Amino acid sequence: MLSIEELSTKVSTRFGRLLEQSILANGELTIVVASQHLQEVCLALRDETAFDFKALMDVCGVDYLQYGISEWETNSATTTGFERGVEVGALQNAPLKQPRFASVYHLLSLTNNQRIRIRVFLNESDLKVPSVVDIWPSANWFERESFDLFGIFYIGHPDLRRLLTDYGFIGHPFRKDFPLIGNVEARYDAKLQRVVYEPVSITPRILEPKVIRRDNRYEVGE
Amino acid sequence: MGNIPEIRNYTFNFGPQHPAAHGVLRLILEVDGETIVRADPHVGLLHRATEKLAESKPYNHTIGYMDRLDYVSMMCNEHGYVLAIEKLLGIAPPVRAQYIRVMFDEITRILNHLLWLGAHGLDIGAMTMFLYAFREREDLLDCYEAVSGTRMHATYYRPGGVYRDLPAQMPQYKVSKWHNEKQVVEMNENRQGSLLDFIWDFTQRFPKRIDEYESLLTENRIWKQRTVGIGVIGPEQAIAMGLTGPMLRGSGVEWDLRKKQPYEVYDQLDFAIPVGATGDCYDRYLVRIEEMRQSNHLIRQCVRWLRDNPGPVMTDNRKVAPPTRLHMKEDMEAMIHHFKLMSEGYCLPEGEAYAAIEHPKGEFGVYLVSDGANKPYRLKIRAAGFPHMAALETLIKGHMISDVVAVLSSLDIVFGEIDR
Numbered sequence: 001m002l003s004i005e006e007l008s009t010k011v012s013t014r015f016g017r018l019l020e021q022s023i024l025a026n027g028e029l030t031i032v033v034a035s036q037h038l039q040e041v042c043l044a045l046r047d048e049t050a051f052d053f054k055a056l057m058d059v060c061g062v063d064y065l066q067y068g069i070s071e072w073e074t075n076s077a078t079t080t081g082f083e084r085g086v087e088v089g090a091l092q093n094a095p096l097k098q099p100r101f102a103s104v105y106h107l108l109s110l111t112n113n114q115r116i117r118i119r120v121f122l123n124e125s126d127l128k129v130p131s132v133v134d135i136w137p138s139a140n141w142f143e144r145e146s147f148d149l150f151g152i153f154y155i156g157h158p159d160l161r162r163l164l165t166d167y168g169f170i171g172h173p174f175r176k177d178f179p180l181i182g183n184v185e186a187r188y189d190a191k192l193q194r195v196v197y198e199p200v201s202i203t204p205r206i207l208e209p210k211v212i213r214r215d216n217r218y219e220v221g222e
Numbered sequence: 223m224g225n226i227p228e229i230r231n232y233t234f235n236f237g238p239q240h241p242a243a244h245g246v247l248r249l250i251l252e253v254d255g256e257t258i259v260r261a262d263p264h265v266g267l268l269h270r271a272t273e274k275l276a277e278s279k280p281y282n283h284t285i286g287y288m289d290r291l292d293y294v295s296m297m298c299n300e301h302g303y304v305l306a307i308e309k310l311l312g313i314a315p316p317v318r319a320q321y322i323r324v325m326f327d328e329i330t331r332i333l334n335h336l337l338w339l340g341a342h343g344l345d346i347g348a349m350t351m352f353l354y355a356f357r358e359r360e361d362l363l364d365c366y367e368a369v370s371g372t373r374m375h376a377t378y379y380r381p382g383g384v385y386r387d388l389p390a391q392m393p394q395y396k397v398s399k400w401h402n403e404k405q406v407v408e409m410n411e412n413r414q415g416s417l418l419d420f421i422w423d424f425t426q427r428f429p430k431r432i433d434e435y436e437s438l439l440t441e442n443r444i445w446k447q448r449t450v451g452i453g454v455i456g457p458e459q460a461i462a463m464g465l466t467g468p469m470l471r472g473s474g475v476e477w478d479l480r481k482k483q484p485y486e487v488y489d490q491l492d493f494a495i496p497v498g499a500t501g502d503c504y505d506r507y508l509v510r511i512e513e514m515r516q517s518n519h520l521i522r523q524c525v526r527w528l529r530d531n532p533g534p535v536m537t538d539n540r541k542v543a544p545p546t547r548l549h550m551k552e553d554m555e556a557m558i559h560h561f562k563l564m565s566e567g568y569c570l571p572e573g574e575a576y577a578a579i580e581h582p583k584g585e586f587g588v589y590l591v592s593d594g595a596n597k598p599y600r601l602k603i604r605a606a607g608f609p610h611m612a613a614l615e616t617l618i619k620g621h622m623i624s625d626v627v628a629v630l631s632s633l634d635i636v637f638g639e640i641d642r
Contacts, residue, residue, distance in 0.1 A: 035553035054458075055462070060600075110461060110477055113482055113483065137463050138462065166266070166641075180278050205619050210596065210597075211566055211569070211571045211596050
C-alpha cells in the first residue's frame with residue numbers, strides 16, 4: 001500500500017499541469033483541478049490501477065464568501081476595548097482572493113485503501129461544472145443536493161432537480177449570504193384554508209460572535 | 223376494434239405518512255401492473271439545515287445536533303464529528319476515553335441493528351421481532367442514560383475525550399404506583415454493581431437472545447420468501463453507487479473502516495467482518511445479525527479492559543477541555559480557561575479535514591472546513607443512508623409493489639440523517 005506522500009507524488013507526476021494545486025495536510029491529499037479538466041482527471045483516477053478510486057463517497061459545495069472574516073475583531077481590543085453586542089451584517093463581504101464557490105469531491109479506493117479530495121473552484125459568474133454522474137453513479141444525489149443548496153450547475157446531470165428543500169423553494173439556502181432564519185415563514189390561514197408564506201417576522205440574532213484567533217495559544221498538537 | 227381498453231402505467235404515491243416509509247419518505251411509484259417501472263423518492267421533508275446551523279455556533283454546541291441526525295445511532299454520529307475536530311486540532315483522547323467510545327459505538331451498533339431488525343420484521347409481517355428488539359433496546363438505552371443522563375440524545379463525546387467517566391453505581395428502579403416492592407427488587411437484580419457490571423450482564427444474555435431472533439426468522443419460510451433474491455446488487459455496482467456498511471458487505475465486499483482504516487483502539491481488538499454472498503435482502507439481514515454478535519464480543523473486550531484500567535477520560539489540554547470545578551475555585555488561570563471555553567469556545571487551525579467512521583449504517587463522514595474561527599466554516603455530513611436511499615430505484619426496478627417495503631427497510635434508512 002502506498003503512503004499518502006507517495007500517492008501525492010504519483011498524482012503530481014501523472015497529471016502534471018492539469019493540477020492547479022496539490023495540498024498535503026492532516027494526512028489528506030487535496031488536488032485542485034480546473035473545471036474543464038475535471039472529467040479527464042476523474043476518469044483516470046477511477047480507471048488506472050495505480051489509483052483505482054472506484055467509489056465516490058461525497059460531493060459537496062462550499063461557499064467561500066466570508067472565509068477568514070470574523071464578526072468580532074479582538075486584536076486591537078487592548079487599546080480600544082470592545083462591546084459585547086454584535087450587529088447582524090457585521091460580516092462584511094470582503095473582496096475575495098479566490099473564486100467564491102467550490103465543488104468538492106471525496107474519492108475512496110477500496111483496493112489501495114486510500115482517499116483523495118478533488119476541489120474545483122467556480123466563479124460566481126460562471127457556476128458550471130461538468131457532472132461526474134457518468135463516472136460514478138453515486139454522484140447523482142450528491143450533485144442534486146449541491147445544486148439545491150448552493151446553486152452550482154452540474155452540466156450533463158440527467159435529472160438536476162432540487163432535492164432537500166421544499167417544493168417551490170426560492171434561493172439556495174447554504175450560500176453564506178442566505179440568512180440562517182430564511183426569508184419566508186409558513187402559517188395556516190384559516191380564512192383561505194391553506195398554508196400561506198409570509199416574510200419572516202423574527203429578527204436574526206448572533207448568539208456567539210465568530211472570532212478568529214491566530215495567536216500561539218492555539219498552536220496545539222504537540 | 224375500439225373495444226380494447228387503453229393500458230397505461232399507473233403512477234401512485236407512497237408516503238410521506240406511511241408506517242413502512244421509516245419516517246417521512248415520499249415515493250412516487252410508476253407501476254406496470256404489479257411491477258415497478260420507476261421510483262422517484264422525494265426526500266427532504268425532515269431537512270433542518272443542520273450543517274448551516276453548525277456554521278453559526280461554536281464547535282461544541284453542534285455535538286447535540288449530531289445526535290439528532292441518525293436518531294437511532296446517536297453516539298456514532300457524535301463520534302464522526304468529534305474525530306474531525308480532533309484531526310484538525312491534532313489532539314488524541316486518553317486511551318480510556320477511546321475504549322469508552324468504542325464500547326458505546328458498539329452498544330449503539332446493537333441499538334441500531336435491533337431497531338432495524340424490529341422494523342424490518344414489522345414491515346414484512348413478523349411482528350414479534352419488534353417487541354423482542356425493544357426489550358433489549360431498553361437495557362442499552364439505560365446504559366445511555368446512566369452515562370449521559372438522557373436515553374437518546376446523549377451529547378456524550380467531546381473533542382478530547384468523553385464528558386465524564388462511567389458511573390460506579392448503576393441507577394436503580396424505585397417503588398412507584400406502577401411497580402411494587404417485589405417487582406422492583408427483581409428489576410434491580412442486575413443493577414447492583416457498576417455500569418460495567420450491568421453491561422457485562424447484558425453481554426452474557428444477549429447472544430442467546432440473538433439465537434432466539436434467528437430461530438424465528440433465519441429458516442422461516444415466509445421470511446425467506448420475502449427476502450431471498452429481493453433487491454439484489456452486485457459488488458461492482460454497490461461500490462459505484464457509493465453503498466457502504468452492511469449494504470456493501472451484504473454484496474460480498476469485505477470493507478469495514480474499523481479494520482481497514484482503524485480509529486480509536488479498534489486495531490487492538492478482536493473481531494471479524496461478516497460478508498454476504500448474493501447481495502439480496504436476506505444476506506443483508508444475515509450480515510447485520512452477525513454484526514450484532516461481533517459487537518457483543520467487542521463490548522466484552524472493552525468492559526474487561528475498562529475494569530482493569532482506570533484513568534482520565536478527557537484530555538488535559540485546557541484550550542479544548544474545561545478544567546474541573548475544583549480547579550476553577552482555586553486557580554485563576556483555570557477560571558479564565560473555563561470562561562473562554564464556555565463563552566467563546568476554542569478555535570480550530572485553518573484547514574480542512576474529512577473524518578469517517580464505520581457507523582452502523584455505513585460510512586459516516588464529516589468534512590470540516592475551518593478558517594481559523596471558533597465556528598466551523600463549512601460542515602458537510604456524509605450520511606451513510608443518503609447514497610443507499612439514492613440507490614433505491616436501482617434496487618426495486620422490476621420487483622413487485624410488495625417488495626418495495628422489503629427492500630426499503632433492508633436499506634436501514636433514517637430520515638434524520640438523509641435530510642439532515
